[in-house]
Amino acid sequence: xxxxxxxxxxxxxxxxxxxxxxxxxxxxxxxxxxxxxxxxxxxxxxxxxxxxxxxxxxxxxxxxxxxxxxxxxxxxxxxxxxxxxxxxxxxxxxxxxxxxxxxxxxxxxxxxxxxxxxxxxxxxxxxxxxxxxxxxxxxxxxxxxxxxxxxxxxxxxxxxxxxxxxxxxxxxxxxxxxxxxxxxxxxxxxxxxxxxxxxxxxxxxxxxxxxxxxxxxxxxxxxxxxxxxxxxxxxxxxxxxxxxxxxxxxxxxxxxxxxxxxxxxxxxxxxxxxxxxxxxxxxxxxxxxxxxxxxxxxxxxxxxxxxxxxxxxxxxxxxxxxxxxxxxxxxxxxxxxxxxxxxxxxxxxxxxxxxxxxxxxxxxxxxxxxxxxxxxxxxxxxxxxxxxxxxxxxxxxxxxxxxxxxxxxxxxxxxxxxxxxxxxxxxxxxxxxxxxxxxxxxxxxx
Numbered sequence: 001x002x003x004x005x006x007x008x009x010x011x012x013x014x015x016x017x018x019x020x021x022x023x024x025x026x027x028x029x030x031x032x033x034x035x036x037x038x039x040x041x042x043x044x045x046x047x048x049x050x051x052x053x054x055x056x057x058x059x060x061x062x063x064x065x066x067x068x069x070x071x072x073x074x075x076x077x078x079x080x081x082x083x084x085x086x087x088x089x090x091x092x093x094x095x096x097x098x099x100x101x102x103x104x105x106x107x108x109x110x111x112x113x114x115x116x117x118x119x120x121x122x123x124x125x126x127x128x129x130x131x132x133x134x135x136x137x138x139x140x141x142x143x144x145x146x147x148x149x150x151x152x153x154x155x156x157x158x159x160x161x162x163x164x165x166x167x168x169x170x171x172x173x174x175x176x177x178x179x180x181x182x183x184x185x186x187x188x189x190x191x192x193x194x195x196x197x198x199x200x201x202x203x204x205x206x207x208x209x210x211x212x213x214x215x216x217x218x219x220x221x222x223x224x225x226x227x228x229x230x231x232x233x234x235x236x237x238x239x240x241x242x243x244x245x246x247x248x249x250x251x252x253x254x255x256x257x258x259x260x261x262x263x264x265x266x267x268x269x270x271x272x273x274x275x276x277x278x279x280x281x282x283x284x285x286x287x288x289x290x291x292x293x294x295x296x297x298x299x300x301x302x303x304x305x306x307x308x309x310x311x312x313x314x315x316x317x318x319x320x321x322x323x324x325x326x327x328x329x330x331x332x333x334x335x336x337x338x339x340x341x342x343x344x345x346x347x348x349x350x351x352x353x354x355x356x357x358x359x360x361x362x363x364x365x366x367x368x369x370x371x372x373x374x375x376x377x378x379x380x381x382x383x384x385x386x387x388x389x390x391x392x393x394x395x396x397x398x399x400x401x402x403x404x405x406x407x408x409x410x411x412x413x414x415x416x417x418x419x420x421x422x423x424x425x426x427x428x429x430x431x432x433x434x435x436x437x438x439x440x441x442x443x444x445x446x
Contacts, residue, residue, distance in 0.1 A: 031386035057347030063295020200237035218408030260293030281310035292345035372402035392429035
């Protein structure tokens with residue numbers, strides 16, 4: 001591992017000379033100073049992953065240089081919640097969640113009991129209906145209709161929590177989501193029948209959303225924990241598809257750790273033709289992002305095109321159920337936005353900036369978390385492309401209009417943006433922006 005910076009520098013110099021580029025010419029291409037590049041080539045400075053991707057793109061090295069950079073370690077888990085085992089199962093030493101304020105779901109045994117009650121409730125309802133077919137007031141259709149308003153009410157509540165998640169810090173929403181998931185699960189247990197199953201399916205979506213907010217709060221262990229819990233609930237409700245979508249969610253965790261190969265492997269597990277097209281589309285996008293991390297442009301673009309076809313098929317078929325839509329809901333063209341995201345990871349910042357500019361303009365004004373997420377990527381693309389003044393302008397606007405939606409995943413891009421901009425500390429635009437950017441990245445602001 002210690003030899004890799006030297007290997008990288010030697011290979012970079014070989015490829016640069018083979019391309020007929022002087023240090024000055026190459027520095028202009030990748031927007032690094034000659035001194036910095038010289039230090040990397042001679043092994044005196046360790047290359048960053050971003051620098052390697054820019055060099056790969058500029059020299060058409062196909063990811064060979066990025067492969068010589070030591071991998072980025074994942075964030076340390078907080079240790080707050082327990083971690084699922086290799087099979088994705090949660091601890092089963094207790095039938096009730098501990099009342100200690102931690103984000104701990106109940107055991108798989110308890111969940112399957114809830115599912116069994118729902119199934120038994122359906123069977124009992126069917127038996128009663130068969131025995132009293134002459135009584136029109138006890139038909140299955142009317143029984144289902146009587147419980148539908150309750151399911152619809154909780155579905156509307158879930159949509160509202162998603163909206164709140166766009167406008168507030170994840171830490172503020174997490175306790176409510178935890179309580180709501182438990183309440184829905186208990187209500188499903190006591191209700192049974194079709195209504196109970198509908199409530200249990202919604203509880204699974206609440207648990208999955210809790211996992212996403214936990215990741216936004218910077219707790220990968222809790223994110224994995226709640227995602228696995230969502231799968232358990234969904235299986236108890238008779239929904240086997242969420243287990244495959246969980247692979248897409250897990251792939252997002254490895255993506256933010258910079259683990260491209262693991263991201264691809266996880267996402268490819270949800271590309272089965274037996275799954276709904278929307279899940280496969282989301283999996284194809286995530287796999288494309290993984291390929292972008294490892295510098296495979298062609299594989300990335302193929303998967304993005306596959307995602308576009310699958311999203312089109314999902315739109316044509318319509319929703320398979322009345323359950324909430326999986327994945328992002330604030331992107332008019334998710335494939336286009338993710339394409340811009342991938343182009344930046346592939347070391348093509350100018351192309352990325354062009355795409356992200358166009359797609360950012362289409363975001364809803366009140367989708368603050370989405371605007372900050374993609375706005376940070378947009379500003380980063382312009383900064384990496386050497387457009388410092390414009391990047392600073394975009395960053396200032398971003399910080400002013402999306403405050404209050406703290407996120408560790410977004411903060412990672414803002415820190416990266418700050419590092420890129422700080423390479424030119426005397427630039428007037430950076431000097432004007434630095435205090436507010438520093439304040440936004442302070443522990444008190446996160």
